[in-house]
Amino acid sequence: MSDLNIVGIRLDDRSDHASSVQKVLTNYGDQIVGRFGIPTPDKQDGLIAVVIEAESSDVQCLTDDLRKIDGVIANSLNL
Numbered sequence: 001m002s003d004l005n006i007v008g009i010r011l012d013d014r015s016d017h018a019s020s021v022q023k024v025l026t027n028y029g030d031q032i033v034g035r036f037g038i039p040t041p042d043k044q045d046g047l048i049a050v051v052i053e054a055e056s057s058d059v060q061c062l063t064d065d066l067r068k069i070d071g072v073i074a075n076s077l078n079l
Contacts, residue, residue, distance in 0.1 A: 012071040
C-alpha cells in the first residue's frame with residue numbers, strides 16, 4: 001500500500017550537487033506529489049522537502065540514492 005511520505009534533503013554546495021539530486025528526483029517523478037526548495041541565507045546550501053506517495057521500499061530506495069551523492073543528507077518521514 002502506498003503512503004504519503006516527506007523526504008527532507010539537505011544539499012551542501014548547491015551549485016555542485018543540484019543536478020545530481022535533480023536526476024535522482026526525476027527517476028521517482030511519477031510518485032512525487034509536491035516539492036518545495038529553499039536556499040540557505042548565504043545561497044551556498046539548500047533544503048528541499050519532497051512529498052512522495054509510494055511504497056516504503058521505494059521511499060527507502062529514493063533516500064538511499066540521494067545519500068549516495070556526496071554532500072547530500074536525506075531522511076524520510078512516513079505520514
